[in-house]
Amino acid sequence: MKNTMKNKVDTCPVFLFVSVLGLLSMFPVLSAERHSLTYIYTAFSKPVQSPGLHEFTAMGMVDQKMIDYFDSDLNLKVPKEPWMEQNMGKDYWKMGTESRQSKQKWFNVNIDILMKRLRQNDTDTHVLQWLHGCETSRSTASMKFYRGVDTYSYDGNDFLHFDDGHGVWVSSGAAADDTKRKWDGVQTLKDYTKGYLENECLKWLEKFVTYRQKQLQAAPSPSMFMFAKKSHTETSVILTCLATGFLQRQVELEMRRDGRLLTAQDGVRTSNVRPNDADSYQIRNSVEILKTDKSLFTCEVLHRESSLSVATTWDRKLPNAASGLTYVGVGVGLVVLVVLGVQPL
Incomplete structure (x- = not known):
């Protein structure tokens, strides 16, 4: 063949x-x-x-x-x-x-x-x-x-x-x-x-x-990003977790606060799984939190059938007061979140 x-x-x-x-x-x-x-x-x-x-x-x-x-x-x-x-x-x-x-x-x-x-x-x-x-x-x-x-x-x-x-x-x-x-x-x-x-x-x-x-x-592990952007409330930020580049459609994306799973009752919103251009998928979850919250926020993408498990931790970087952008580094250098579809408010 x-x-x-x-x-x-x-x-x-x-x-x-x-x-x-x-x-x-x-x-x-x-x-x-x-x-x-x-x-x-x-x-x-x-x-x-x-x-x-x-x-x-x-x-x-x-x-x-x-x-x-x-x-x-x-x-x-x-x-x-x-x-x-x-x-x-x-x-x-x-x-x-x-x-x-x-x-x-x-x-x-x-x-x-x-x-x-x-x-x-x-x-x-x-x-x-x-x-x-x-x-x-x-x-x-x-x-x-x-x-x-x-x-x-x-x-x-x-x-x-x-x-x-x-x-x-x-x-x-x-x-x-x-x-x-x-x-x-x-x-x-x-x-x-x-x-x-x-x-x-x-x-x-x-x-x-x-x-x-x-x-x-x-397959290569998906890329994981965890970042904050401005909220409409001055004392809060929108914390987002993005997993992208995975081949499995039926994945789960979990956000945790000090180990406790955050759900829709905590205000978590999800994009659900969406296709990328290159025959792979992405998903993102977001939740509004206080800027002063000192808890440990983590995120993990799971696909139990293939034993896929990739996790990341929020580094507590807050959005720049002037532009509303956060810059994050994940292995390959700095990625501007505008490229990831996160626009300033």
Whole structure:
């Protein structure tokens, strides 16, 4: 696998007319104790003359972050994460490409079937989507199956889904009743679907999470900044902790006063995790404190899954009375906080 393979796709497709986000809402943002693996397939009934859209698109996602990608113009399954490219061999990508090409043909056939069943003509563009995958819960060092999803939508509406608990297909309307009867009549298909969701999907997810953990553990530590700026109250300052440059999205940022965790009840405000430009993330917490408070203020960013823990301590430097700026040094010299987005009042 060449190192340039991942770069053959410069940007993710923008699904202007397709509710991919709606499909992903079936797997809400997960905590560090849960993980999900999902595959999303989108096929149009004819070529779409719009930038970023392809007649057929497929992608794999771990915890809602893309790990592989395929479209009908690229015609290759490619990695979208370094750890996927590094750990999955040439045969994996070759077989994956062949599988996606086969699925594209299956979608073409079945869109035609649905259009004829619904008496639709070729004038309008129609779209068929399939999402399937699994979600796990973590117990001690192992993962346990939590739930599986296998669902189809047509023209943005629910069409058919698999009830994993009862092992049957469920239609969402008369248009899907024929498909339900046919698929329920094939026991092998139901057994395979249930087996994939509860077993094979889980095995792949555990493997992918392990690869990702190794990358995270080897990644450079995030940069930590703790600084004060002016408050609207003369006797107070706004103390801020900023962690930036980490690869993990599900992190926790904790501010402490003499060892006691500060919370929203203490007035802590958070930006929540936000993306940086370079495929990393940042988060900041702030709290208003008295200038005269002599307590020890510390801040720590945590990602329990990868054992990430980086802490810093406020050096008690107050903002300059004239400019409202604080200068902080963290290893690489002085950083003006204006660059970090902290503007004078």
